[in-house]
Amino acid sequence: MEEKKLIKGGSFLIDELQPEDIYTPEDFNEEHLMIAKTTWDFVAGEVLPKVEEMEHKNFDVAVKLLKEAGELGLLGADIPEEYGGVGLDKISSSLITENIAKAGSFALSHGAHVGIGTLPIVYFGNEDQKKKYLPLLATGEKIAAYALTEPVSGSDALGAKTTAVLSEDGQYYLLNGAKQFITNAGFADVFVVYAKVDGEKFTAFIVEREYPGVSVGPEEKKMGIRGSSTRPLILEDAKVPVDNVLGEIGKGHVIAFNILNIGRYKLGIGTVGSSKRIIELATKYAKERKQFKLPIASFPLIQEKIADMAVSTFVNESMIYRTGGLIEDSLSVIEGNKENQGREIAKGIAEYAIEASINKVYGSESLDFVVDEGVQIHGGYGFIEEYEVERLYRDSRINRIFEGTNEINRLLIPGTLLKKALKGEIALLAAADRLQKELMSLMPLMPEDTPLSQEKGMLDMAKKLTLMIAGLAVQKYQQKLEQEQEILRNVSDMIIELYAMESAILRTLKTLNKLGVDKAEHKLDMTQIYVQEAFDRVSLIGKNTLAAMEEGDVLRTQLSIHKKLSRYTPINTNALKRKVAARVIEAEKYL
């Protein structure tokens, strides 16, 4: 196999990448497509008909469906074959997640089981733990859950109060505390629980439901995802065998943070699947619903909504599978060496923590936008429970909250980037220096007559602007930057848009190189629409951030650079959106 150089996490901010450098959905192979189809067929044939029962808290249905999913291998994608799993690549498991997401709440039960519930054991379990638990989790004979959050520690996960004390005979840890909002708690058999040994060493444990002292509280009454079970987990002198310490004592945070990274990435994929479902529902409705004797799909304002939904989903999908490709490349080189495997994998995933946070924030907000417009297209009927889009609207909201709120993730993005720069992992500081000189002799955009030439130029300018502002912020606030949350958020939003624009541009060019202009036309249109709108957002954030940091002559000088960096000739996005919408409406689905 060709040796592939791994792309560093966060390096997209300063590097110029080629279309071949990123993974795109056009790279799916035959098996990937078959796995996606099996998953969707299972969802459409078995899960969707039972959504209503699960929404009314009939969780026996969910458990039965999980077992059926297990028979098909849909629970074992991330579990190696030697432990009873299927041992597939990350793209395959991503496609499962994307398609399961179309099943509403069931996706939460599935995701909590295969993701945050099972993965800590896959990545950090010792040989005995893997042999004992994984084969049962792969079939769904046992269901897993993950218990990190506590009533008083949400975003501040390490502030957990749950304690673990070694018993006098040295055979058990006695766990005391309460965990909050635990998905699958109503029926899970195995919980990954975090507690502090001797009140300080943050540690992960595998806790079985049957252990003495383990119980669950009542079902929460939730705004959405009502078809999933969410309860507190209560630990009262819970007797956990010492063999069930997961990873090292005092190193629970390594597991917690890496599982969060994976969780964020997986959440992002889920939003792609849900968005596609909504586009399908909304488009079909818009074609059937007639007002003024015409299907509402024939009205430009409805078409615009459909185009915006498609564009946002296209960008979201391009970003998420790009990250998927990065993680797959990084994990596929880690094989064999079992001693360090867990730590190696943790490192491999942590490398793309920035990208995972970007996917989480972008995906959850894209889905919220898409589902909001989905309801709007349905008009009054979108407000009525009989219509699926009403449930999807409520189900969407949680995504901006769990797996780290979008606010926390926004702070993490520039923070992590700065850490990587200071460690010398990416040459951010050198790039900032180079930029200083470049800004003095800035040339206006001169697009060539090749596809997306102007967009590539705009991306380059947006990168410069972002780097300039991030550099100024670091210079100005230095150690106190952490307290400037608004500025960090602004920089974060700019970085997210860079990743978004670049993923769309590179994917479209890759498609164009591979399949020709005809087959890439839809993507070309969507990319042009997106880049123009995102560029304007970046420019505005840039201006506001400068105004928040500087004043007087200094501000005026910087604004003049900002102006040069923001200049381009706009295109007619109205016309492009009508074209995009026409194709989606014709197909009655995202394409």
Added chain:
Amino acid sequence: MNILVLMKQTFDTEEKITLTDGKVNEDGIEFIINPYDEYAVEEAIKIKENDGGEVTIVSLGPSRTESAIRTAMAMGADKAILVENEDIPLDEFSAANILSSVIKEQEYDLILCGHMAVDDGSSQVPQRIGELLGIPYIGTAVKVEASGTQVVVERDVEGDTEIVEAVLPVIIAAQQGLNEPRYPSLPGIMKAKKKPLERLEIEDLNLSDDEVQPRTEEISIYLPPKKEAGRILKGELADQSKELIELLRNEAKVI
């Protein structure tokens, strides 16, 4: 028991049919195993799981048919033969000749296939193959019990059930309701890519031009006319009835 399954790849039944230059547009279309053939695949795998043996898929079609074949393999079929044909025009006569000439080279106890293909819906090929091979044909099967050299088939005959007993080998065509086809499992999908697929060309078969030449000619392809808006007759009931008869006779020309 060695079982052959005749399988065609067809449009996903969810797809919309559009025409470009008088031809059905295949751009961006999802293709699936013909749903009736899928019952045949499932039945073959079930029989194999009970009695042992081997399931071989036999297909005629363009190279994209491979994805349907891999799906059947992921469900549990063991191997496949694909006679590749991208654009030579064929009809039921020539297709039956081609498939029979492949089948004659195989060892088999039972042939299963779908009762019709959902694309052209001719429902002719299985009977023709039975004739060409000189074996009995049993159509619209809703239950199949094969054991040893014997087969008992329950047939759907316009809403009634007919029970047929026959001695193998026979060719059986599956009707909807025969079974509930399984989803291909993930381990099945991963195994499928390693299963043997033999590709043949029509020229590889010992067939004369006369046997491949279609006996029918395609004149043109067109979509069904758009449904016109309905009309509500007004006036006295007796006048309405008169007008209706008038219209049925002269406008719709159905009476």
